[in-house]
Amino acid sequence: MLQSPKYLTGDSAAINEFLDKFDVFLLDCDGVLWSGDHLFEGIVETLEMLRSKGKRIVFVTNNSTKARPDYQKKLTAMGIPSNVEEIFASAYSSAIYISRILKLPAPNKVFVIGESGIETELRTEGIPFIGGTDPALRRDITPEDFNGLADGSLLDPDVGVVLAGLDFHINYLKLSMAFQYIRRGATFLATNLDSTLPMSHTFFPGAGSISIPIVNMTGQTPIALGKPSQAMMDAIEGKFQLDRARTCMVGDRLNTDIQFGVEGKLGGTLAVLTGVNKKEHWEAADAVAVPAYYADKLSDLRGATS
The missing domain is CATH 3.40.50.1000 (HAD superfamily/HAD-like)
Incomplete structure (x- = not known):
């Protein structure tokens, strides 16, 4: 006991x-x-x-929405002394995993579901990516999108990883693209699987809730790089x-x-x-x-x- x-x-x-x-x-x-x-x-x-x-x-x-320098700014603004090297966030952990452990053969891009924190940390490791904060994906899906996803013309053939984090602009188009990439053999990763995010004295959907539809579609559980x-x-x-x-x-x-x-x-x-x-x-x-x-x-x- x-x-x-x-x-x-x-x-x-x-x-x-x-x-x-x-x-x-x-x-x-x-x-x-x-x-x-x-x-x-x-x-x-x-x-x-x-x-x-x-x-x-x-x-x-x-929390994958911020890169380490962003977290340091938040700590500093709150009066907490820190340096970037004391900060270990799931976006950084994900970038380290992709570049130093996964070591996929080039060219291999990452399709990102998430915010700028993930993008910043991927750049620090020299990892090419698409998706993320791209405004072209922050819209409703169209009949042309359905056709392009079905025949593959809307997909980047160099994508080898789908990385899902907390995304404040999640939509049907992004989920559909992630699904198609994984169907075509991309590795499914998640920054973390937190179901909720504590904010403003209550709770909101977390990164784990963003990846659940993809889990449901693919039948795959992502490798999670956070706690x-x-x-x-x-x-x-x-x-x-x-x-x-x-x-x-x-x-x-x-x-x-x-x-x-x-x-x-x-x-x-x-x-x-x-x-x-x-x-x-x-x-x-x-x-x-x-x-x-x-x-x-x-x-x-x-x-x-x-």
Whole structure:
């Protein structure tokens, strides 16, 4: 039987013991540091406290709409010091996977369902792509499109990968193109499989909800490059040279953040209650993962004694 998570809020001795166990903290962003554009109270001070204790911080996010420089701008605007190399997002993870692991023979373009963050990271790895934010695809499908997709004349023969992320302009045309490319043998990848996106104190469809129609059409499950994918964990370990036993994953979602840390055999996982999942979710008999620790909010770690 799994051991119950240790509750840290208000227990300075437990917080001190917790902090002493780890050198590196992998921090989810949405639902942990902020919700949308609302920064949770005490976050800046909490991160300053962790850094003052010599802890290394890596921001690990499944949101693919932003590239690492965009995330750094957001962190800076919220008063959180950071550098680009501390940020590991699913768009970057996807680009690394395509260029350094998949290594498809050229010419091989990526058909992107997603926003500019994916495009930016693909460019950094020198990966050619189509789709994405192309305004030519932000429209209704036409009878000519149906014909062009059916006979292949509307398709780029060099496309070898379909990469699906969060797309605020998803439509029937894009889904139809993705379907046809995969039918013709393209590799199906997803930046992440999050069903929802925390925003403005509620939830909206996430990247996983964008890829579900393609899964339904093709019968294929995409290789996911965000949490809880261990391809992402391996990439993080390789980049940061961290000791997994001295690393803690902090998140708000069991089936991404906590499962990511558990399956990655990290030294610990911390769930915060400011996002998707609550205590009753990991206490359920069918819980996908159980954290080692939990707190009401990340800033409760400031309850440590110096």
